[in-house]
Amino acid sequence: GAVVSQHPSRVICKSGTSVKIECRSLDFQATTMFWYRQFPKQSLMLMATSNEGSKATYEQGVEKDKFLINHASLTLSTLTVTSAHPEDSSFYICSARDADRENEQFFGPGTRLTVL
């Protein structure tokens, strides 16, 4: 149990385009999902917290107009990187909190974004 998927696993795009990443909880309902960013050899940095049916809460320094988050259902959250630039290239990882296991987060496999 507690499986989280992400799609795509890898994406390469041109500068100026937008990229959408999906995060799904496959076998549980996630009232809260989280989006992280990880640079090489560094730990995970929380970008935003997403609650189903409400607006996401962004961490300080994260541009909400650049990183659009939608959490339309209890099993799906999406992150859209708008007008991507090379500095947005990173490893993006989502996690989901099981409503029945309030304190535990389960992570997706990550999405490697490369902006040319």
Added chain:
Amino acid sequence: EDQVTQSPEALRLQEGESSSLNCSYTVSGLRGLFWYRQDPGKGPEFLFTLYSAGEEKEKERLKATLTKKESFLHITAPKPEDSATYLCAVSGGATNKLIFGTGTLLAVQP
């Protein structure tokens, strides 16, 4: 300020050589301390949750312990497949967000 510090940054062991990884933390109102394993290019894989001082959990060659200030991840007779980055995180306070340490990169040589 809530903070998590992991040591060592990197650890190289011979197969069968037991050791421990450390996670020191400061958090207001600890809700949980979490250990994850992360392989290169993958998302973190959940290992353990510890909630209160004195608690211990085991899974195969791994054993996690918790005190009021730190947690240890003990690895007994490690195998090469245990090579990975081990991440420690805590959640607490009003936000209940995870705060991660920078991880320990473990390499187990055959």
